[in-house]
Amino acid sequence: MSAAITRGWCPSLFEPMAARDGLLVRVKPRVEGVKATQLRELADAAAAYGSGQIELTNRGNFQLRGLSDKTLAAFSGAVLSAGLASADPAVERRRNILVSPFAGPAAMTVARQLEAWLESDDGLHALPGKFGFAVDEAAADISVLQVQEQMMVALPGGYAAATPDPVAAVKALTHAFLGLADASMARMAALVAARGTGALFAAAGLSMVVLPPSDTPPPIGPMRGAFGLGLAFGIQDAVMLRGAAGLAERFGKGCLRTTRARSLVVVGTGDGVRGIRAAARALGYITEPGDIRLRIAACAGLPACPQAFSDTRAVGAGLAAHWAGPGVLHVSGCAKGCAAPGGAAVTLVARIQNYDVVQNGRAHDTPVAHGLSLDEAVEWMREKRLCR
Ligand code: SF4
Incomplete structure (x- = not known):
């Protein structure tokens, strides 16, 4: 195993983790979200080759358990054929980017450019497997946020920098991390603690400001023309996931997004929520943001x-x-x-x-x-x- 894998190692599709219930892998949605057809293929593969349970992680990834040395190749093949992963294990290791379901057109353009960069730049091979990016979410090693009309890049700790070119700013901060972090540092927060946020922004040629506070409600239930499906402990089975795919086709635009709150969001549902709420509840999803679970x-x-x-x-x-x-x-x-x-x-x-x-x-x-x-x-x- 290379030093890059050891530092901040995280399971991915091609680098499973051994657990007591078998091998565990993660499938990382692309920035465009997951189509209903892809979700069904993932549910079918989980049921055929794993335990049939599909967890959502707090980085918006699908986590599959109960695979074995005998079933892993078939599962990976199914995920690749569904278009849910890159065939290159190094790309899968570093393709850690979470996009808010509510990212607007400008933020989506940034997300697509960052995803393309992560998929194509082999110079990122030393990036730790845990290191992640987010767009319109302030919970990553490096985040891009759209604050009204202004784009900002943020680091852990509540500081950000306004920039007209957020993609270039993210690249500069990433290279600052690669240049300054020692072998024990798998996350940006460790480097921030060691060097200070101001020094990192300065190394990337950016001027630091305090990040404006934001209070985002949990992405569960109806919101902004979409509907969030919550999960107790972030767990669902293949039947539920197939059902979620059906909800996306029946009530939305056939596409779902994952969130760091471990929910699935059906996008494009419009204002009519009664039907999807009842159908989601019947499948076992949580539909009220105040649900104690x-x-x-x-x-x-x-x-x-x-x-x-x-x-x-x-x-x-x-x-x-x-x-x-x-x-x-x-x-x-x-x-x-x-x-x-x-x-x-x-x-x-x-x-x-x-x-x-x-x-x-x-x-x-x-x-x-x-x-x-x-x-x-x-x-x-x-x-x-x-x-x-
Ligand atoms: S916190 Fe739970 S899942 Fe994590 S290592 Fe401990 S027992 Fe395992």
Whole structure:
């Protein structure tokens, strides 16, 4: 394995990760979104060659589990023939770009140019596999945002630079990362912490400003002529995914987008939402942005993950009816905290036989309570009025 793969390695279609339930791969949507026909092909391949479960990640990728050495080639072939991946493993490793379902024409032009650059520039081979870009989303190593008529490039930490040429600015920041990051740095946030945001913008010839705050509602239910389909824990099965493809054809323009909120967005639904809401609910999708299940996070846990000490999703599903706190309740199978890397209001961190509790932090932060049984953890939350 090369140094480029080792630094910030992430599973992709051609670089599966071994889990307890088989091989895990990720399929990355292109910036134009996923057509209903492609979604059906993905659902069919997941059912034929994997577990049939299709997860959505917080980077808007599809995550497939339960593949094996015997089925991986057939699955990859199906994904390639559906037009959902590049045949070049190096391109698949670095093709990490998430576009908001609501990106306007100017932002979409930028997204297409960035995607073409990521697919064609072999000079990006040293980019870590975790390094990602976003357009009209401020949650990536480098983001492009359209603020009214102005294009801005943003780095982690709430700073940005206005630019008339966002593609050139992204390239300059990427090359600043490649030139300045040491071998331990897989993400831009690590370089920002080491060098400071101002120095990075200056290295790219850009002038830093504070990023204006934005408050985007969760992309669930009707919004701006589209309809978001939410998922408990970001999981759906092949039947649901085929159903989502049908919703896109029946109520939209035959295309769906993925979001970092782990939802699917049917684009072009117009104002008539009653029909799609009822049909989406019948398939098992969440259609209300206030649904409590959207505020419960849980990683794969047992039995899928070899590091797990708990069946996190079963625990999370059981706690959904009781959670009364602000923000997110996170059930983590170990201290890695995959399901809520940015932290949560409360995190129950599974240990060999019990749970630690972290409040307003990440799974690896210092717990406020140690070694509680699940009942004791619930009682702890009740005392804090975080649980009913
Ligand atoms: S948090 Fe731990 S147990 Fe959960 S998926 Fe990540 S590594 Fe596995």
